[in-house]
Amino acid sequence: MVPKIEVEEYSLDGRSPFREWHDRLDAQAAAAVSIAIGRLADGNTSNVKSIGEGAAELKINRGPGYRVYFGWDGSVLLILLGGGTKHRQRNDISVALRRWRDYKARKRDEG
Numbered sequence: 829m830v831p832k833i834e835v836e837e838y839s840l841d842g843r844s845p846f847r848e849w850h851d852r853l854d855a856q857a858a859a860a861v862s863i864a865i866g867r868l869a870d871g872n873t874s875n876v877k878s879i880g881e882g883a884a885e886l887k888i889n890r891g892p893g894y895r896v897y898f899g900w901d902g903s904v905l906l907i908l909l910g911g912g913t914k915h916r917q918r919n920d921i922s923v924a925l926r927r928w929r930d931y932k933a934r935k936r937d938e939g
Contacts, residue, residue, distance in 0.1 A: 832869060832870065833868065833869045833871065833904050833905070833906055834904055834905045834906070835865060835868075835869050835906055835908060836905065836906075836907050837907070838899075838907050838908060838909045838910075838927050838928075838931055840927070840930070845923075845927065846908040846910050846911055849910055849911040849912070850862075850911060853894075857891055857894060860888055860890045860891075860894065861888060861896060861911065864886055864888045864894075864896065865886070865896060868886055868898075868906070869906075875887045875889075879897070879921050879924065879925065881899075881925060881928060882899055882900055883897065883899040883909065883924055883925055883928040884897070884898055884899070885917075885924075891913075892913040892914060892915060893913055893914030893915075894911065894912075894913055895913065895914065895917060895920060897910050897911065897912070897921065897923075897924030897927075898924075899928040899931060901935075907928075907931055909923075909924040909928055909931075910923060910927065
């Protein structure tokens with residue numbers, strides 16, 4: 829049996845950019861995003877695409893094409909970096925990669 833993947837949110841100065849984005853979504857969009865993350869945590873990576881450096885994009889084919897950006901920290905932990913839509917994809921990927929580098933640097937400095 830595949831172990832359940834643990835999901836955590838990237839935070840900076842006590843705030844989670846992913847949570848802030850998610851909380852601004854309407855109820856249906858937020859539910860679709862939450863369901864997609866749950867499926868990912870169950871091991872379903874069918875809508876995942878690498879964005880480089882160990883980070884990835886989860887595509888959700890609803891509305892404007894929601895995206896969730898995350899990084900893999902080992903094989904059973906993913907860190908939610910943020911979210912967006914296809915329209916802002918290029919900028920959102922750049923921001924997600926910057927957060928991912930920050931996460932890895934802080935983890936390295938702590939360990």
